[in-house]
Amino acid sequence: MVKRLVVGAHYGFGDWLLQRLTAVVMALYTVLLVVRLLMMPSRDVFAWYDVFANGPMRFATFLFFMSLFYHAWVGVRDIFMDYVKPISVRLALHAVVAFLLLGYAGWAAQILWRL
Numbered sequence: 001m002v003k004r005l006v007v008g009a010h011y012g013f014g015d016w017l018l019q020r021l022t023a024v025v026m027a028l029y030t031v032l033l034v035v036r037l038l039m040m041p042s043r044d045v046f047a048w049y050d051v052f053a054n055g056p057m058r059f060a061t062f063l064f065f066m067s068l069f070y071h072a073w074v075g076v077r078d079i080f081m082d083y084v085k086p087i088s089v090r091l092a093l094h095a096v097v098a099f100l101l102l103g104y105a106g107w108a109a110q111i112l113w114r115l
Helices: 013-038 045-051 055-083 087-114
Strands: none
Touching (some): 013 055
């Protein structure tokens, strides 16, 4: 009988695929934003306000930030699992990063819908 050694959480294909999908979302948003900024008639604060004033652009921006935060979570989580060996330190770092990313998500929503 072979005893298997458990070395990680084995999130595997699902997280790999979601990280690639979030990268695609962020790339598409970047192209959309660059095109939108190049089409601005002027470069003043009111033109910037108009870019983010409509609902679809706010939603796209929020989707970008959610993709960014999930992408960062998967990457940082994997780094912690690979390089931080004490479980208590790893869990503390996971908690800090998770709370920060959730706070950033709330902050992004507040900024976008405050306009």
